[in-house]
């Protein structure tokens with residue numbers, strides 16, 4: 001027990017009168033503003049798999065003596081079931097962190113999260129050299145002095161561990177650069193999230209230099225300071241394993257080189273371009289894309305041809321028709337809510353045999369017969385989402401304005417006069433001809449009978 005408490009103490013001892021509360025069903029323990037009196041309540045957290053410490057100041061404990069542990073203490077650390085540790089609203093002296101980090105090698109903690117923390121001072125990480133840790137996921141959210149930048153020396157001591165890290169997130173922390181050497185340390189990293197930072201186009205090529213993040217599958221650059229689509233494409237060319245890329249919420253422009261020959265990694269399956277201020281579609285698109293999110297832009301037309309695309313999200317644009325679907329034969333999911341589409345032609349949609357989830361609410365539908373009938377047929381397939389029928393309104397013709405598409409009567413007689421009238425005319429025509437022939441025949445027979453009568457036997 002002492003070892004476990006020592007670890008938790010070293011990390012969680014903070015000012016105030018708070019305590020720890022364990023939720024047994026969730027195996028989740030949250031400690032707030034612990035004081036010296038209430039620190040005993042940490043013991044409650046021992047059965048938890050997620051433990052959070054919020055509030056306070058660890059500075060006073062920077063000098064805490066954490067020497068070599070007794071075998072009994074090690075045994076207890078090994079028996080702890082904690083998998084995830086969260087530290088929030090804390091001042092973290094790096095000296096303390098460096099000393100405590102090695103204790104983690106005796107635990108099964110897989111995920112370490114620092115949220116709204118300020119890291120202070122610097123430390124010597126030599127003791128960590130060559131040491132491995134079970135932590136595979138490391139997250140920093142809204143931290144000051146993000147340990148990723150400017151700590152090259154520490155990086156080399158920690159490299160044994162960082163080499164095996166799978167997931168890293170440094171979000172909302174004003175990161176403006178990732179040195180090339182940093183990326184090269186993270187040899188096994190599969191997911192990197194650097195959303196909500198200040199990365200610019202120029203810094204990107206450096207961060208993803210030759211040999212950096214060789215195993216990266218998932219990359220989020222959401223909400224940074226990127227402007228050039230081709231710049232992003234060129235900077236990421238060397239990530240040969242990249243599958244998911246999010247560059248949403250950047251102000252992208254088609255910059256100087258529209259004929260850029262950049263090639264996206266062939267492995268790229270999903271691309272998020274939502275909220276990027278686009279008024280025309282960017283090219284080239286990754287050729288093997290399966291998921292494309294371009295919602296919340298200003299697109300009026302869309303010219304794409306993606307043979308493997310399965311999910312297309314284009315809600316909140318200004319698209320007027322869905323002719324672009326012709327070149328996406330494998331489409332399964334299509335969201336085009338809140339555009340300017342007036343028709344969903346059934347003839348075109350039924351050719352997309354894999355389509356099974358469609359969202360198309362909030363468009364100004366033309367409820368002339370064929371228009372309303374097409375949408376009603378689509379609804380009958382059961383593939384229109386939960387917004388049907390209440391969010392599908394007619395916009396034209398004027399007599400149907402603001403009526404639900406569902407309520408427009410599309411009976412054959414009303415809608416397709418030609419279809420009803422043409423057969424009737426044909427039938428009438430045939431009847432007329434038949435009548436005339438009969439009449440002629442009966443007249444002829446009468447004439448013959450008369451002639452016979454006149455001639456006599």
Ligand SMILES: *[C@@H]1O[C@H](CO)[C@@H](O)[C@H](O)[C@H]1NC(C)=O
Nearest residue numbers: 021022023024025026027028
């Ligand atoms: C534990 O968490 C569950 C799910 O969030 C919640 O329903 C329950 O009320 C919590 N229990 C306690 C004791 O807070």
Ligand SMILES: *[C@@H]1O[C@H](CO)[C@@H](O)[C@H](O)[C@H]1NC(C)=O
Nearest residue numbers: 089115116117118142143144
């Ligand atoms: C970010 O962290 C600071 C303290 O470092 C805190 O005052 C602020 O509220 C945090 N912001 C968010 C959005 O969490």
Ligand SMILES: *[C@@H]1O[C@H](CO)[C@@H](O)[C@H](O)[C@H]1NC(C)=O
Nearest residue numbers: 174176197198199200224225
């Ligand atoms: C983004 O870039 C602009 C101009 O390049 C600069 O003025 C601004 O400070 C940058 N923003 C961030 C968050 O770095």
Ligand SMILES: *[C@@H]1O[C@H](CO)[C@@H](O)[C@H](O)[C@H]1NC(C)=O
Nearest residue numbers: 222248249272274275291293
């Ligand atoms: C794309 O990013 C936005 C946030 O910018 C997010 O809301 C959306 O869910 C993402 N799309 C996909 C397909 O993950």
Ligand SMILES: *[C@@H]1O[C@H](CO)[C@@H](O)[C@H](O)[C@H]1NC(C)=O
Nearest residue numbers: 342366367368370371396397
């Ligand atoms: C609505 O559709 C009908 C029939 O296709 C067409 O004649 C009419 O011009 C359309 N109205 C609008 C406003 O697009």
